[in-house]
Amino acid sequence: MENEILSLIDEAARLIKQSKYVVAFTGAGMSVDSGLPLYNHWNNFDPHILDINYFRQNPAEVWQEFKKSFLTIYPQAKPNRAHLLLKEMQDQRLIRGIISVNIDDLHQKAGSTNVHNVCGQINGSVCQNCAHKFNIQEISFEHLPPTCSECGGILKPDILFWGDLVPDPEYKLGMKEANRAKLMIIIGTSGTIMPAGVIPMFAKYRRHVSIIEINIQPTVYTSQITDIFIPLPAAEALSLLKQHLLEG
Numbered sequence: 001m002e003n004e005i006l007s008l009i010d011e012a013a014r015l016i017k018q019s020k021y022v023v024a025f026t027g028a029g030m031s032v033d034s035g036l037p038l039y040n041h042w043n044n045f046d047p048h049i050l051d052i053n054y055f056r057q058n059p060a061e062v063w064q065e066f067k068k069s070f071l072t073i074y075p076q077a078k079p080n081r082a083h084l085l086l087k088e089m090q091d092q093r094l095i096r097g098i099i100s101v102n103i104d105d106l107h108q109k110a111g112s113t114n115v116h117n118v119c120g121q122i123n124g125s126v127c128q129n130c131a132h133k134f135n136i137q138e139i140s141f142e143h144l145p146p147t148c149s150e151c152g153g154i155l156k157p158d159i160l161f162w163g164d165l166v167p168d169p170e171y172k173l174g175m176k177e178a179n180r181a182k183l184m185i186i187i188g189t190s191g192t193i194m195p196a197g198v199i200p201m202f203a204k205y206r207r208h209v210s211i212i213e214i215n216i217q218p219t220v221y222t223s224q225i226t227d228i229f230i231p232l233p234a235a236e237a238l239s240l241l242k243q244h245l246l247e248g
């Protein structure tokens, strides 16, 4: 088994080296080692809270829950080895851009650039009336829901809710990056978060990019679009890949 994995790593490293523009597409598996729960696995968290229609009727309650469930965990989270390895690969221009379905900002905290959080970001909020965006630190939580200092409209966490419109412009920029890719490395995401989950499909079918997939278990991508499947946790796979890339 070990030899089998090493030959997959070898093949993946060869593809990365040959490729002119490599883009990583990352998800929850990337941030598990930073103590962040998988999007679908919130304990004590009712998923209807993240439904846009529910938010419209109960913005104060949603903010209350959001503060309790998200804002107590995310701001303290630190990038883990996988984020740092990806950043090092970016420094060496082996990877050029990162598209992430994660709402954390751990790629940015690790120092990566050209990162597109296509499902929004935990530290953002957006006015439902005038679309003005605020960092979470700029807004007052004295009264819930928090309101816009420009127009008084109700603010919403700037992450993708069920039934929500896709966040703009990050989604568009993410698609642009996918368009540029010659090779995409899927890391730690099973592709179930829509519509962002289709980005690798788009890259494969429309742009004919090669796909390397790093996931512990096969996903919806594996049989459909993946060329090389590496069944390892993110940090382990990236560490092996980096070694192979540096060796020559």
Ligand SMILES: [Zn+2]
Residues within 6 Å of the ligand: 127, 128, 129, 130, 131, 132, 148, 149, 150, 151, 152, 153
């Ligand atoms: Zn406003």
